[in-house]
Amino acid sequence: MSVRALPLLFLNLGGEMLYILDQRLRAQNIPGDKARRDEWTEVDRKRVLNDIISTMFNRKFMEELFKPQELYSKKALRTVYDRLAHASIMRLNQASMDKLYDLMTMALKYQVLLCPRPKDVLLVTFNHLDAIKGFIQDAPALLHLVDETFRQLLDIYGGLPAGEFHLIRQTLLTFFQDLHIRVSVFLKDRVQNSNGRFVLPVSGPVPWGTEVPGLIRMFNTKGDEVKRVEFQHGGNYVAATKEGSFELYGDRVLKLGTNMYSVNRPVETHMSGPSKNLASQTQQSIAPNPLAKEELNFLARLMGGMEIKKPGGPEPGFRLNLFTTDEEEEQAALRRPEELSYEVVNIQATQDQQRNEELARIMGEFEITDQPRWSASKGDDLLAMMDEL
């Protein structure tokens, strides 16, 4: 499969993560002068996003990311986002992190699946980067960092032929295969069916460079058109009006990859488990997909480039819960089907500790000692706010 898919996968999933965290933190906002020390403020929100974005676009990390390499498994990649989500003062427990990762992956699966042309995966990425730049408008150094990655993407992917993008998209779809988690924001918008499969529209604009189906043209030996017959295609398509911009700045036209959350349209906290598709569940559990030692080595090298600010000093790590209540979060952790549990990563890493000191060091940094639960922590305020959803 394509060895160029990882940067696109990472940046797009990272973009989705930022959308979700931004919306959760924004909705929670308390004006700075009124906030108690343990309540989320606008300043905290910006700090969390800035910290995560600066970790995500770190030069050394980007250098590792853009090296040609195979995709990681879903489980392995989750450890990267676990680390990223904890790059700031915010803390997520296992169940909230699982949920965050589920939302991110399902959102990107939808975007990659509905991409009009394989090449448009790049426009989806640009939509994410445009939005990320919006988050850090008042941090010029960070903007510069994101633009560097932008230029790197243009350099590497700008001139790729269509066949390469076909392979990249197939590689990404393989990553998302058999993932059928139902997300209520998608169910509500009727873009996902109750069996977890996405709705594929048969109307709207055709991809740029594609003709509206329904016409047969016949030519003679000289190349003159001698006959023209129409046929009923069955869809209801219209011509594409213009192509999205593949420049640093421009109208992407495509909406996939833009921020679908807002204060008025919050991140849905309700999410159902995978559909009861026994066939695909069986397949998942029998498919040989252990986090092989070699994958750990690659992962260690990749994450070695990430700089993490450890929560320290007098500041408490602020907890963010993606569920309505603590109880719901605990229940979710217990209910999670085994094949969807990402804990294997931790277990495996512990076993590998002797063998791989570098990784052990990195994984050690993930371990977050139990956060004390204050009765009026910032996390609890988030819970209260989620009750209103």
Next chain:
Amino acid sequence: MAVRTCVVSMVAADSEGPKDSGVRMFRREPSIPLRGSAAALCNNLSVLQLPVRNLTHFGVVHGPSAQLLSAAPEGVPLAQRQLHAKEGAGVSPPLITQVHWCVLPFRVLLVLTSHRGIQVYESDGSVMVYWHALDSGDASPVQAVFARGVASSGHFICVGTWSGRVLVFDIPAKGPNIVLSEELAAHPTSITDIASEPAQGQDCMADMVTADDSGLLCVWQSGPEFKLSTRIPGFGVPCTSVQLWQGTVAAGYGNGQVRLYEASTGILHVQINAHARAISALDLAPEVGKLLSAAEDTFVHIWKLSRSPESGHIEVEHCHGECVSDTQVCGARFCDPSGSSFAVTGYDLAEILRFSSV
């Protein structure tokens, strides 16, 4: 017989609009469950018809594994087998790119292509008779190495590769003594698909066509030494699937178009704006000249090819369109030589959907 034909066409005329000359004649049959869902690959369904026992064999790629199964007409799967790509160095198990049955004059073999190499099995997948490892020696690190595109011509099996080279294997009447006899180097980019048909006699020697990621098509005369007879240039869009029928090349492209070319001259005779998304599979029912096209737009169309009595040029009419709701179709094949039934696979879908004529 003449009377019966007349009745059918009258019914069709009554029930259909004037634009639809074909008869709407397919209905869903019970689908066949798969152990794993189909991977997002083009041409991700191979069908082998065994008329003797009235069994149809299906092959579908899941990812690192592929599933073979045989089914009776009612759709009950009888025998199943899971095949895996040979392991090698790498972070994850190698992914399979295609499974395809090759019907040779004297034996039937199953070819499995992957990112590691080419595996040739007895037709039931029970015994691997040959293994060819891909040589990634001259590949740059950004290049994915794989084999893709399989067809047989005479006693040769041709397999496409990432580099654009086509490997020609000479197959003995029996036994594992398969020999790489030739490498065809006419394509600058990765091979996507290969098709062939039995040679049509002296005046129509072209019997194999290869397609690639740039849309370039090469028409070949097979033999102890393959000869390139025609090059049909691409237009920047991958040709994802290709078929050959009575000297006509049918090519499906990433922009949803189907084009029909005269194989011997490369002249374009028909251009169909067939689908709204990339075409994922073409198939032919050789007895009746029916062409099937399937695409990521969830549609499967069936076309009737014929030669104009006056000009002798190839012509086409639309016979049937089927929407497979919310399914990004990744494989589709006729299940009999007369084109009266077909099967469809979709990305992420753990079943084979079947349709047959009423």
